[in-house]
Amino acid sequence: MMRHAIELAGQGRYSNHPNPRVGCVIVHEGRIVGEGSHLKWGEAHAEVHALQAAGAAARGADCYVTLEPHSYQGRTPPCTEALIRAGVARVFCGALDPNPKVHGEGVRQLRAAGIEVHSGLLEPEVRELNLGFEQRMRSGLPRVIVKVAASLDGRVALANGVSQWITGEQARADVQRLRAQASAVLTGIDTALADDPQLNVRDPAIELRGRQPLRVVLDTGLRLPAAARMLQMAGETLVMTSAANLLPGAAAAARLEALQAAGAQCIGIGLDAQGRLDLREVWRELGRRQCNDVLVEAGPTLTGSLLHQGMVDEWIIYYAPMVLGGDARAMAVLPALQRLEEARRFELQALSRIGTDAKLVLRTSAGSATNV
CATH class of the missing domain: 3.40.140.10 (Cytidine Deaminase, domain 2)
Structure with missing residues (x-):
């Protein structure tokens, strides 16, 4: 029973x-x-x-x-x-x-x-x-799930940035289900500018009962255009930017006003030592907003930062049966390692076929708690 x-x-x-x-x-x-x-x-x-x-x-x-x-x-x-x-x-x-x-x-x-x-x-x-709910209840932090669509040689786009479509239609439909299960779908500004994604659930067969996952853009310099497609979709869009951009008289004041007029909510986040948004503060804020599972659909820089800092609880990779070559963009930008022992390891949870592609589900071998 x-x-x-x-x-x-x-x-x-x-x-x-x-x-x-x-x-x-x-x-x-x-x-x-x-x-x-x-x-x-x-x-x-x-x-x-x-x-x-x-x-x-x-x-x-x-x-x-x-x-x-x-x-x-x-x-x-x-x-x-x-x-x-x-x-x-x-x-x-x-x-x-x-x-x-x-x-x-x-x-x-x-x-x-x-x-x-x-x-x-x-x-x-x-x-x-309820892995995400459990994690938020115990730590105040959401569960971070990174999704990547890649070629067999680990590339996510050609050198010119073209990536649509590496994976097949059935894999893309499966991503719709991933989004629907998430509290929030998060991306970086580079992906938002390059792809103009909607980051919503569009499959009519998925019963959302009136909700859409929160859309989150990490945008240090407040570069998201007010005409971005995601701002025209049902649901909420949260733009996390440098706190300095929200100060009275800031150079980004006009862009801030345009985004807010287009329906975006903009909040300030502190910066890390590299001048990027502090990802620890990002997760704490999303935990305060009652996000259980956050699905990250981002480019190699943000994906690499999350992996390097140990902030990935689950990594889902859709591998397409193709090879894009050495000039194509890697799935993650990571610092070079000197010893194999330094490698961050994952445990394979599931391997399945999705149409013409393969889907791998991996979790951090050290457990499910986000390293914040």
């Missing part, structure tokens, strides 16, 4: 940000009498949907829920109270909620009401549903 609850949780993977993905199944005398998933932030949680479907059959039933029921009044009432009122006999949780407001408290409330509670059922699979 927990495996079915995991499947149900996937129904909210595109639409319930910033909340975790949760599925619930109510079982009475060996028969499923109710099921539900959390579909949209601010709306009923999975347990409530399942209890409504079960009705009176919930009394004395077993509840299988992927995440510990939440135990405080937020935008919705506590699910613990709903389960207690319904009279369920046992609750099986896949994992405890990493939110410190809930962690263990939901279980405590249920047990205090005489409900038998078991946790840890299929926990590794359950935790995979």
Whole structure:
């Protein structure tokens, strides 16, 4: 039953940000009498949907829920109270909620009401549903996922910058799903100027329920044109720029005004020793904005900086069966190493075929915590 609850949780993977993905199944005398998933932030949680479907059959039933029921009044009432009122006999949780407001408290409330509670059922699979949410709850930082489309020799564009399209149509459709699952899609100003990307989800088959991931541009010099296509799309665009550009009388004042008039939100970020936006401050700001997973679609410079600084939690590479040659642009600009021991290592999580291309999913071998 927990495996079915995991499947149900996937129904909210595109639409319930910033909340975790949760599925619930109510079982009475060996028969499923109710099921539900959390579909949209601010709306009923999975347990409530399942209890409504079960009705009176919930009394004395077993509840299988992927995440510990939440135990405080937020935008919705506590699910613990709903389960207690319904009279369920046992609750099986896949994992405890990493939110410190809930962690263990939901279980405590249920047990205090005489409900038998078991946790840890299929926990590794359950935790995979909400790696970004878990990381943000524990560290205040989002999970950083870098996506790259490359040739077999690791090139992402020709020397003249042409890159459309290295990968095939099915790989590009898969990227739409990656975007839909992310809280935010982030790029650098060089990519924004070269490609004029939309950074939105355009696949009509993906049920977003009214949301689009936040679009984020790292733009130290505030060079993003007010006519950029992403500013004409539904959803929000956040431009992170040098804090100096937001000071009264700054040279960029006219550009700032034009971007804001076009609908962009512009905020100031401190600079690092190289005069670039401080990436640690970028992640902290996105964590404050309740971003769980940030998908980075950027050029070699920003990708290289993230890899070099140990800020990549997951790296997804789509390899196309072609070779672009030595003059083409590499997927990441990185400093030269003197010893093999200095190499940053990743663990292969998945390898699959997407149309004519291969998809690799890698995670940092040291764990999933962003190095901030």
